[in-house]
Amino acid sequence: EVQLLESGGGLVQPGGSLRLSCAASGFTFSNYAMNWVRQAPGKGLEWVSVISGRGGNTFYADSVKGRFTISRDNSKNTLYLEMNSLRAEDTAVYYCAKAQGTMTIYYDMDVWGQGTTVTVSS
Amino acid sequence: DIQMTQSPSSLSASVGDRVTITCRASQGISHYLAWYQQKPGKVPKFLISAASTLQSGVPSRFSGSVSGTDFSLIISSLQPEDVATYYCQKYNSAPFTFGGGTKVEIK
Numbered sequence: 001e002v003q004l005l006e007s008g009g010g011l012v013q014p015g016g017s018l019r020l021s022c023a024a025s026g027f028t029f030s031n032y033a034m035n036w037v038r039q040a041p042g043k044g045l046e047w048v049s050v051i052s053g054r055g056g057n058t059f060y061a062d063s064v065k066g067r068f069t070i071s072r073d074n075s076k077n078t079l080y081l082e083m084n085s086l087r088a089e090d091t092a093v094y095y096c097a098k099a100q101g102t103m104t105i106y107y108d109m110d111v112w113g114q115g116t117t118v119t120v121s122s
Numbered sequence: 123d124i125q126m127t128q129s130p131s132s133l134s135a136s137v138g139d140r141v142t143i144t145c146r147a148s149q150g151i152s153h154y155l156a157w158y159q160q161k162p163g164k165v166p167k168f169l170i171s172a173a174s175t176l177q178s179g180v181p182s183r184f185s186g187s188v189s190g191t192d193f194s195l196i197i198s199s200l201q202p203e204d205v206a207t208y209y210c211q212k213y214n215s216a217p218f219t220f221g222g223g224t225k226v227e228i229k
Contacts, residue, residue: 035218037166037220044207044209044220044221044222044223045158045160045166045209045211045220045223046220047211047217047218047219047220050216050218059216059217060216060217061217062123062217095165095166100168100171105216106154106213106214106215107213108156108168108171108172108211108213109156109158109168109211110168110171110177111168112165112166112167112168113165114165115165
């Protein structure tokens, strides 16, 4: 069974940093691009970032560009999101999501994790 | 960047009604459009890929269509378990923008 399990969320002060992890199982992790998607309280879904299967291509939403870094360790089947210079508006549930297909990043997301909550507040 | 405009933002319909949700792309995105369902307090669920390909296990009352840059999610006969917020998402190029969502309720 394909599973994604996020961790690393918590309460952080404005300007602080946090690293989220997403542990994957049940599929050949290195074959698939992976995404981060977030949802602020009571709001809609916001795509955050994507990384290709081998990690060579990354893209970011303008709202996080220059502050967030997506990465992966295929030997550990784990996806990461390093978040710096955090702002109140980054408060959200963060989901990792697997791309449906292989070879490129241009796929929809067929499997989602349960999410981890990030709260940015003093 | 390409914008995704979803409408309506909410709707209320009776059980058995046909419901249509629309997502308009500001530029052409070919068929690179997905639909997701998010029930209250739950993780988003992948419904439709490539504008019209129903995912395994999704009831056949759900369907998707495209006409140019206008995409539709259709529920042919609304059921109580369909109460949820529905999102479209483009994935032809980054950023993989979501629409604003459509909240579906039972009248």
